[in-house]
Amino acid sequence: MGHASDTGGVKPMSIAGRLVSERERLVGMTDAERAFRAQWLKDQHLSPNEPYFVPEMYKETHNPIRRFYRAPLDKFRTMIEPMVGADRALKIRYFTGKFLMVAAFGYGATYYFKYNGHDWTKKGGWNVVQSRKSVLEGDPGYPQVSDRSKGSDYSDRGFKEGSKNLTM
Incomplete structure (x- = not known):
């Protein structure tokens, strides 16, 4: 087609x-x-009356869900329109919506990364792995040995630090 x-x-x-x-x-x-x-x-x-807003046309071109989530910023636009003019009010409405979406995404991402860490208390989460810096022959600190003294230190996911904090 x-x-x-x-x-x-x-x-x-x-x-x-x-x-x-x-x-x-x-x-x-x-x-x-x-x-x-x-x-x-x-x-x-154009006539001085142009462009003319037709409410029925708005209802035909915007479904009820879209009209619902656009309503708060549309109301905000009509409130500031007498103060700043129609064109500027439309631009402010547009960029306010974009800013609010970016802020909501930022807050959501911050919350997720702050409270969903990969530790021993839960099965999943955001895991940050840091590699040791490479130390070559002739560098100070060569040979760099592991800071983990025994096998139980590997993959503890903060268990030892967490258990110390729980007892205090």
């Missing part, structure tokens, strides 16, 4: 005609073409 067309399957055409090009206008224009061009330019000016 093909993609949906913006023109409904009809080939697009310019309503300005050949006179949209400055070069074509310089070649020469008839009186009928001059009248057409003047009318076309006059038609480009």
